[in-house]
């Protein structure tokens with residue numbers, strides 16, 4: 001990290017890296033939850049939902065990428081061992097047990113709502129203290145809001161056709 005870059009961060013850097021690693025854990029777990037959901041989904045509307053899940057999985061993976069890059073830029077180390085995903089996650093992992101479209105959608109909506117809450121809180125904490133991370137997390141939050149909206153819309157359409 002450049003010397004001046006360090007100067008413009010008015011937040012404890014170790015705490016910041018730790019928060020970003022928690023977010024990294026959540027993103028990886030979310031990416032996998034969508035990915036595996038898209039693999040096992042079955043029954044009515046599964047083709048439609050599968051496509052959306054696959055898209056979201058890629059978005060979450062991209063979020064993980066963005067967060068890991070920022071951790072490295074801050075001279076931190078991104079989570080090295082997947083064991084730590086479960087130690088650090090705030091939203092956890094919802095294992096799909098019922099493979100039908102509606103329960104899978106509901107589980108993922110729950111995950112998105114958790115992520116939205118977590119990022120909203122993080123943004124409040126770093127507001128005015130680290131503009132780069134603030135901007136980055138803001139972009140991610142925008143995607144999560146869109147994800148929740150898309151899933152809710154699909155759930156609504158499916159429920160109406162049933």
Ligand SMILES: [Fe+2]
Nearest residue numbers: 027059060063
């Ligand atoms: Fe995400």
Ligand SMILES: [Fe+2]
Nearest residue numbers: 112143144147
């Ligand atoms: Fe998301």
